[in-house]
Amino acid sequence: MRILVVEDDDVAAEYVRKGLMEAGHVVDLAGDGELGLEMAKAADYDALVLDRMLPKRDGLSLLKELRSDGDTTPVLILSALGEVDQKVEGLRAGGDDYLSKPYSFTELLARVEAMGRRSDPTAAVTKLKAGDLEMDLLARTVKREGQNILLQPREFRLLECLMRHAGKVVTRTMLLEKVWDYHFDPQTNVIDVHISRLRAKIDKEFDTPMLHTVRGAGYRLQV
Amino acid sequence: MFASLKRLFKNTIFRLSMIAAALFAVSSLIVLGYIYFATVVSDLNRVDKTMELEIDELTKIYETLGPVVLNQIIFDRALPKGASNVGNNTFYVFEYYDEEGNVNGGGNLPAKRFFTDPEKIPFWRKIPGLKSEKTREFEYAVTTISGDNKQTRRARGRLKEFLPSGAKLFIARDVENIMAASEKVTRALLISVAMAIILGLVSGIYMSSRFARRIAAFNKLATDVRAGDLKQRVPRDESGDELDVLAEHLNAMLDHIDTLMVAMRYAGDSIAHDLRSPLTRLHTRLATAGSEVKNKVARKALYEASNDAGELLRTFEGVLRIARLEAGERREMLVPLDPSVVLEDIAELYEPSCEDAGLDFALEIEGKHTIRADRGLVSQAISNLVENAIKYTPSGGAITVRLRKIRSGRSEISITDTGPGIPPNERDRVKERFVRLEESRTEPGSGLGLALVDAVADLHQAKFELSDGPGGEESQMPGLRAALIFPRYKRTK
Incomplete structure (x- = not known):
């Protein structure tokens, strides 16, 4: 993906650029709001990583300007202002996702990649497939190697989220947001417990485990 | 209805106007009492005094000239002085025992059947004044010349017993005119007191509801502000009265608080941003360094330091979050x-x-x-x-x-x-x-x-x-x- 990072903090910008490049993306940097807007308008990016507080022009104003031009590039807003209503404000201004500081790079990468795929103009899917796992979203059934697997509704949604991002890291925070709609971080390992139950159902009886824990980051469904 | 009445009584202005009405009623009653005493009581005393003097005079006649002469004099005095002096009637009765021991004498009291039993006289028609064994009051009926409508009038009398003979002298005077005049004054005053109370009540309700509405605006403001809405202000009527001045001061105070809050929030956000950015950088740099270092011990230390920085940031965020909640912004x-x-x-x-x-x-x-x-x-x-x-x-x-x-x-x-x-x-x-x-x-x-x-x-x-x-x-x-x-x-x- 071609990604534009608009961030005034050089260290943070460099860190993000390096990480994204290592993950195989092409990254451009812009150090202030005006430059960011100019660059975003000039080139066709697959995703934008936008800091909220920027010199010359703040992130939300840049985003509104971009959206009023009909630009639908997915935008991930980064901010030190992590309150839920500010997230809502950011999302209303046209942001696709919101990440508050401090964030771990894996979180950022997972979200940017999820966002990039979401913008693919694929038709509404009713079936998901990842390796030998098959999920029917209408019939609410899951099969592995043709064998039916019975899942609780929440486990079903957990697996759906992992399958939609198959092969990529999905963080605990992302799972909490997407599966439970909670925007706070629990102090305990609740997600791990749910993952291990899901793992028991989809991996236990089979030779190759699919659901992997990525240390310090989250989980990945290996295809 | 009952609840709204209860609320009405809690209203200061309503209570004040009720107190004013009550004070007016009390002072009216005092004035009324004074007028009553100054007119009715003194008039009645005069009547009593006249009767007393007449009894003294007649007693002297009785003592010097005897009952027969007195009876003759009473007979003269009791003769009607013409039909026109209805209001000026004086009644006389004299009874004595002659030599044979028979009751003799007479007078001009109306027939017994025209009397009202003193027990049955309603209290408002009672004649004020000292009660004693010697005084009697009674009602009698007269038929006026102009028509045949019966008029009940009040009279007041005094009784004198002569001992040891047992002769009795009774003099009574019509006091209906005095009473009627006093009752007219009393009625007028009572009506004015009632009107004062009603007017007090009405104006009390009006003023208190007006006042309550204005106070309600203050209370609503206080509730809104406490709920976190600092943008509300009290509507002013520009009348310059105490409440309007209070509203002006309150609004100015809120403007000031709002300014301070905005400044504080700005400072808070700036601190959050300014402190979090370097902390994030620290967190990031440590993590980056950790991934570059080959030495296991150093790598572990760097990761742990990075996690500590992350923990610090989360704590910081938690504090800011609680502060925002306490400001009630999200209510x-x-x-x-x-x-x-x-x-x-x-x-x-x-x-x-x-x-x-x-x-x-x-x-x-x-x-x-x-x-x-x-x-x-x-x-x-x-x-x-x-x-x-x-x-x-x-x-x-x-x-x-x-x-x-x-x-x-x-x-x-x-x-x-x-x-x-x-x-x-x-x-x-x-x-x-x-x-x-x-x-x-x-x-x-x-x-x-x-x-x-x-x-x-x-x-x-x-x-x-x-x-x-x-x-x-x-x-x-x-x-x-x-x-x-x-x-x-x-x-x-």
């Missing part, structure tokens, strides 16, 4: 919510964790509930309480999340565990920021969990109560019962 975002759904979600999230920790988990929902709440915040508060319960309850214990109705229709969410509990004298302290009990120092955590629950409760105008769990005070493991009591849901805000 207008509260919406009607069924708490049982929130609890079912939380239960579903934590049940597996409880099972892994060897804890029995139960969710008990009693009745239908609606509260005004923010789902995210309530979820986080309950989540904090459940996580605490899991963290401190030893394996084999139980955690119960319960939703029920308590007094006056309020909804109570409680989380009960069978852990070590919190000593009663520490229960208020643990709700403060960064307060951690000695026993839990070794556990991970920032000491912000219960402070956040408290702030969330405050925002919802809910009560956050900590009490003993099922174990009881004396036991080693009393357990903890944490309860959030939400105010009764009101449809209109």
